[in-house]
Amino acid sequence: MSGLSELLLLCVVLTNFWVLGTTRLSSTIRATAIQGGLLAALPIAMHPGWSLHILGLAGGTFLVKAVLLPAFLSWAIREAAVRREIEPLIGFSASLALGAAAVALSFGIAQRIPLAEEATALLIPVALSTVIVGLLVLTTRNKALSQVVGYLVLENGIYVFGLSQAERVPFLVELGVLLDIFVGIFIMGIVVFHINRAFDSLDSTRLSELKD
Amino acid sequence: MILLLLFLVPAGTAAAAYLVRQVPVRLGFLVGTALVHCLLVAGLWLTPAAPALGGWLAVDPLGLLVLSLVSILFLVIAVYTVGFLRTEPPRGGRVFVTGLLAFLAAASLVALSHHLALMWVGMETTTLALAPLVYHRHDRRSLEAVWKYLLLSSVGIALALLGTFFLAAAQTSGHPLLLEDLISGGTNLQPALLRTAFIFLLVGYGTKMGLAPLHAWKPDTYGEAPSLVAGLMAGGLTSCAFLGVARITEVSMAAGQGEFVRPLLIAFGVVSLVVAAAFMIGQSDMKRLLAYSSVEHMGLLVLGLGLGGAGPYGTVLHLVNNALTKGVMFLVVGNVVLVTGSATSVGARGVLRRLPVSGVLLLLGLFAVTGSPPFGLFLSEFTILNAAISEGYPLIALTVVLLLAIIFVGMAAVILEVVYAPAEAPAPVTRESLLLVGGPVLLLLAVLVLGLYVPPTLHRVLVDAARGLGVAAP
Numbered sequence: 001m002s003g004l005s006e007l008l009l010l011c012v013v014l015t016n017f018w019v020l021g022t023t024r025l026s027s028t029i030r031a032t033a034i035q036g037g038l039l040a041a042l043p044i045a046m047h048p049g050w051s052l053h054i055l056g057l058a059g060g061t062f063l064v065k066a067v068l069l070p071a072f073l074s075w076a077i078r079e080a081a082v083r084r085e086i087e088p089l090i091g092f093s094a095s096l097a098l099g100a101a102a103v104a105l106s107f108g109i110a111q112r113i114p115l116a117e118e119a120t121a122l123l124i125p126v127a128l129s130t131v132i133v134g135l136l137v138l139t140t141r142n143k144a145l146s147q148v149v150g151y152l153v154l155e156n157g158i159y160v161f162g163l164s165q166a167e168r169v170p171f172l173v174e175l176g177v178l179l180d181i182f183v184g185i186f187i188m189g190i191v192v193f194h195i196n197r198a199f200d201s202l203d204s205t206r207l208s209e210l211k212d
Numbered sequence: 213m214i215l216l217l218l219f220l221v222p223a224g225t226a227a228a229a230y231l232v233r234q235v236p237v238r239l240g241f242l243v244g245t246a247l248v249h250c251l252l253v254a255g256l257w258l259t260p261a262a263p264a265l266g267g268w269l270a271v272d273p274l275g276l277l278v279l280s281l282v283s284i285l286f287l288v289i290a291v292y293t294v295g296f297l298r299t300e301p302p303r304g305g306r307v308f309v310t311g312l313l314a315f316l317a318a319a320s321l322v323a324l325s326h327h328l329a330l331m332w333v334g335m336e337t338t339t340l341a342l343a344p345l346v347y348h349r350h351d352r353r354s355l356e357a358v359w360k361y362l363l364l365s366s367v368g369i370a371l372a373l374l375g376t377f378f379l380a381a382a383q384t385s386g387h388p389l390l391l392e393d394l395i396s397g398g399t400n401l402q403p404a405l406l407r408t409a410f411i412f413l414l415v416g417y418g419t420k421m422g423l424a425p426l427h428a429w430k431p432d433t434y435g436e437a438p439s440l441v442a443g444l445m446a447g448g449l450t451s452c453a454f455l456g457v458a459r460i461t462e463v464s465m466a467a468g469q470g471e472f473v474r475p476l477l478i479a480f481g482v483v484s485l486v487v488a489a490a491f492m493i494g495q496s497d498m499k500r501l502l503a504y505s506s507v508e509h510m511g512l513l514v515l516g517l518g519l520g521g522a523g524p525y526g527t528v529l530h531l532v533n534n535a536l537t538k539g540v541m542f543l544v545v546g547n548v549v550l551v552t553g554s555a556t557s558v559g560a561r562g563v564l565r566r567l568p569v570s571g572v573l574l575l576l577g578l579f580a581v582t583g584s585p586p587f588g589l590f591l592s593e594f595t596i597l598n599a600a601i602s603e604g605y606p607l608i609a610l611t612v613v614l615l616l617a618i619i620f621v622g623m624a625a626v627i628l629e630v631v632y633a634p635a636e637a638p639a640p641v642t643r644e645s646l647l648l649v650g651g652p653v654l655l656l657l658a659v660l661v662l663g664l665y666v667p668p669t670l671h672r673v674l675v676d677a678a679r680g681l682g683v684a685a686p
Contacts, residue, residue, distance in 0.1 A: 114404055115381055131374065138367065144359065151366060158374045165380040168388035169329055176333035177373065184336065184366050187343050191359055198352050207356040210432040212491055212500070 005045035008038050009126040012160065013103060016133040019153055020099045021092055028149050029073045035156055036065025042163060053171045060175060061159070064182045069152065076189045077145060080196040089140040102132035115164065123164050130157030144192045144204040148185060155181050215264040215271065218252050218279070219320040221245060226313035235305055239294050242309050246283075246290035249316060253283045257669070267390060268327040273676035274462075277528060278455045279323035281535040282448045286316050288651035289440050292543055295647030296440055299550050307344050314341035315444065322452040326391040328459060332369070332376050335420065335456060338449055339365045346437040357429075357436035364429040365420055372416025372456065378409035379463070391459060395680070398466030407472055410464050414476060417456035420449070421510045422503075423480045424487035431491070434503035435555075439546025442499060446506045446538035451531060454513055461517055462680045470520070470682075477518030482608060484511025489615040492622030498545045498555045501626055502538070505581055508619055509534040509589075515612070516596040517681055521603040524681035526595030528674050529666070533588035533659055537580045540655045544573045547649065548630070551642050557626045562635030567642055569649045571631050573656060578627045580659050582620040588662030 015038065018031040040062035043054045088095070106128035113124055134154025138147050162169065162177075199206045225245040229238045255261075256271055257280070263270035271279075293312065297305055318341055321334030339362075347358040379389065382405035386393030394401070419426040434442040464473045488508035495501045509530065516527030545555055547570040552560040564571030580587035593616070600609035666674070 113408070114402060135367075138363075147363060151363070151370070154367065154370050158370055158377070161374060162377045165377050165388070168380050168383075169377075170327075173327070173329040173333060176330070177336075180333055180336040180340065183340050184362070187340055188362055188366075191343075191347070191355065191362060194347075194350075194355055195359065198355055204359065207359055209353055210356050210360075210435065212431065212495070 002045060002048070005042060006122050008042050008045055009122045009160075011038050012042075012126055012130060012156075016130055016153065017096060017099055019137060019149065020095045020133060023092065025077050025143065025145055025149075026074065028146065029070050029077070032073075032149055032152050032156075033066050033070035035153070036067075036070065037062065039156055039159055040066055042160070043166060046163060047166065054166070056171055057166070057174055060178050064178050065152075065156070068182065069185055072186060072189055073145065073148065076192055079193060080145070088142060088146075090136075095136060095140060098136055099129075099133050102136065103129040105129075106132065123160060127157050127161035127164075130154075130160060133157070142203050142205050144195050144207075147204060148188045148192060151188070152181075152185060213264065214252055214255060214261045215269040215324050218249065218324060219317045221248055221252075222313045222317035222320065226310050226317060229313055230306060230310040235297075238305060238309050239297070242290045242293060242312060243287075245313055245316065246287040249320070250283050250287050253280050263326070267387070267392065268330055269324045270326045270392075271324065272326070272680075273673045274455065274458060274528065274680065275323045275326075277532065277673060277677055278451050279320060281451050281532060282316070282319045282323065285444065285447045285535055285539045285655075286312075288539055288543070288655060289444050291647055292440050292546075292651050295645045296438070296546070296550070298645075298647075300438070308348065311341050311343075311345045312444070315448070317341075319448055319452050322455060328376050328379060328389045328391065328394075331456065331459070332373055335372070335417070335452060336366075336369050338452055339369060339420065342437075342441060342445060342449065345441045346433055348438050348441070349436070354436040357432040360429045361433040364426075368416050368419025368426065370416070371412050371419075375409045375412025375414075375416055375460070378405050378412060379460070382406040382409055391463070394463045395466040398463065399468065401463075401467045403467070403469065406464060406467055406469060410460050410469070410473055411476070413460040414457060414473075414480070417453045417460075418480060418514075420453035421457065421513075422450060422453075422507050423510050423514060424484040424507055427484070427487065427507045430507060431500040431503040434506070434542075435497055435500045439499065439542045439549055439555075442502070443539050443542030443546070446502065446542060447535035450506060450510060451535050454510070454531060457514065458517070458681060465680070465682060474518045474520060477514045478605075478608065479518075481511045481513075481515025481518060482611065484508065485515070485612060485615045485619075489618040489622070492619055495622065496557045496626060498548070498557075498560070498626060498630065499542070501623060502541050502545065502581075505541075505619070505623065506538065508615075509538075512593060512596055512612075515608075516599065519596065519599045519603050519605065519608075520682045521599040522595055523599035523603070524678040525674060526592050526599055527681070528677045529595060529662075530589065530592035532670075532674075533592050533662055536655045536659050536662075537577065537587070537589060540573065540652045540659065541577045541581055543648070543652045543655075544570050544577055547644065547652075548574070550648070557629040557633075560630050561633045562639065564631045565641065566635065566639050567644055569644045569653075573649065573652050574627060575631050576656060577652075578623055580656065582623050583616060584620075586660065586663045588659045591663050591666075 015035040106125040110124040137150030225241045229241045318337035325331040382402045422430040488504045516523040583589040583593040
């Protein structure tokens with residue numbers, strides 16, 4: 001593993017904290033866009049062979065995660081005129097602390113995962129902590145849009161983990177995964193838009209009519 | 213070639229249905245595709261097809277079962293949709309038909325793929341294809357339902373992707389993530405990584421199956437989606453998700469991890485039954501009731517897998533019966549909703565008088581779905597219970613019998629009221645369209661026949677399908 005990819009992975013962790021600590025939704029979306037860009041650069045840094053597979057993966061990732069999805073989500077908040085995540089279930093400083101705990105935990109777990117590849121010293125803990133941060137945002141934020149961002153971060157974590165298997169998963173499948181995630185978030189965004197129109201709020205806590 | 217056609221044809225007509233403007237043409241695409249798909253699947257039963265895409269797509273007994281179930285159910289639902297869209301406001305037409313066809317394409321991909329990452333792609337696509345259909349009514353309640361459905365299913369399925377990558381990491385030989393190589397090279401898989409993969413895949417695809425406690429989306433989604441969509445989910449989508457769980461179970465069994473996976477499967481099974489029983493008592497909405505019934509049957513499926521012995525055979529038989537019965541129930545409840553505007557025991561009453569055919573079907577369906585003889589579900593539930601006793605789990609057998617009894621009471625209380633209780637205002641008898649009752653009648657007949665007699669061809673496929681999932685069948 002080269003120094004460049006380690007640097008990129010550390011930046012991924014930093015963007016996680018950015019997502020956790022910020023109140024402005026537009027800023028959260030910018031963080032995911034930057035994270036998407038980092039993720040697109042990672043395969044190139046890790047596999048410096050310029051193979052078509054790696055270049056295609058990087059290009060597809062950049063297009064979907066750094067350009068299209070952030071642009072779409074920005075459009076959604078502009079249309080819905082929401083600015084901030086006001087009262088999350090867990091406060092911002094507490095969620096930052098939880099994020100730090102997640103990183104520590106991930107390093108602990110990663111040491112116990114017996115992966116054959118040597119290229120995993122930093123990859124696995126970063127992947128796991130990103131997954132945990134994604135789940136954290138998903139479960140503790142009230143705005144439907146923040147939850148979409150949480151889902152995106154979760155998928156980013158899984159993507160990083162998948163990079164450890166990059167040469168074993170065929171390109172066609174990777175494209176399929178990217179396309180699914182794109183369409184998934186696109187549909188979620190549309191739903192968010194409808195939630196805003198129907199409830200005059202992006203608050204998913206308003207969605208509480210259905211229960212037993 | 214035939215394997216590629218099975219998912220390329222519906223994918224193509226899905227796009228075409230979105231582009232055409234004339235409603236009859238669009239519905240023609242829907243029913244025509246369903247027919248062609250059924251014929252192609254019938255061809256697979258007669259002559260085995262060669263694998264396609266370098267072994268990524270192939271037919272095996274279990275995949276063939278799921279594919280056939282989806283295909284039959286889809287044909288019935290396609291015909292029903294023609295009748296449904298006549299009575300519902302025509303808003304849905306375009307997105308509705310496209311979503312259904314896209315689902316068929318994705319479900320075929322899931323059933324045929326022997327590459328587990330490709331299977332994931334298909335599985336996520338099935339989720340997305342049905343999401344706009346859940347939101348068909350465009351009101352607040354369906355909005356809430358589609359949000360829960362999308363978010364919980366997507367997170368579940370994301371975890372399944374993580375599990376798939378863990379499985380790739382566990383593999384040391386053979387083509388990555390190819391089912392045949394995973395099974396034949398089972399003993400070479402790294403146990404710790406395989407176990408991690410199994411947990412993530414079970415939780416991920418289990419969320420999509422709706423195993424308790426991962427079922428939170430299910431009652432809301434089935435309750436708010438149009439009944440035919442809920443029927444397609446309860447019969448088709450869950451069967452695909454079950455296939456995901458079955459695949460990783462196959463791999464784990466081949467790797468000698470039976471001791472690890474069985475208790476987990478049994479635990480999920482029993483918890484699902486407990487939750488279903490607990491929430492069915494006092495429930496008054498038939499669609500939510502059927503959603504919990506689906507949780508129950510999904511629980512029975514994984515329970516049978518976990519028990520071993522004749523359990524896996526019971527499971528695959530149950531898979532068939534459950535898919536067909538759920539089709540009957542949701543479509544009939546859909547008929548009730550179309551006429552009375554409600555699926556609750558308060559709003560929908562006197563169904564036997566107002567809708568004689570649907571009323572009788574609902575009554576018979578009640579016995580079928582709760583596993584009473586002579587319907588097929590009785591036979592498969594009996595096989596699973598039998599396995600519990602012969603494999604040395606008498607306590608589980610007893611618990612399951614008790615829970616099934618509670619579930620019967622919960623179901624019967626609501627459905628008997630809907631069928632028999634007199635309607636508040638005297639309502640006329642509605643003439644029922646053949647489009648809306650023909651399919652359910654045929655499906656119910658099939659469930660009845662399966663309870664009395666399993667045709668030898670089907671029996672052979674069931675035995676072969678069960679073999680990989682555990683020990684041989686009776």
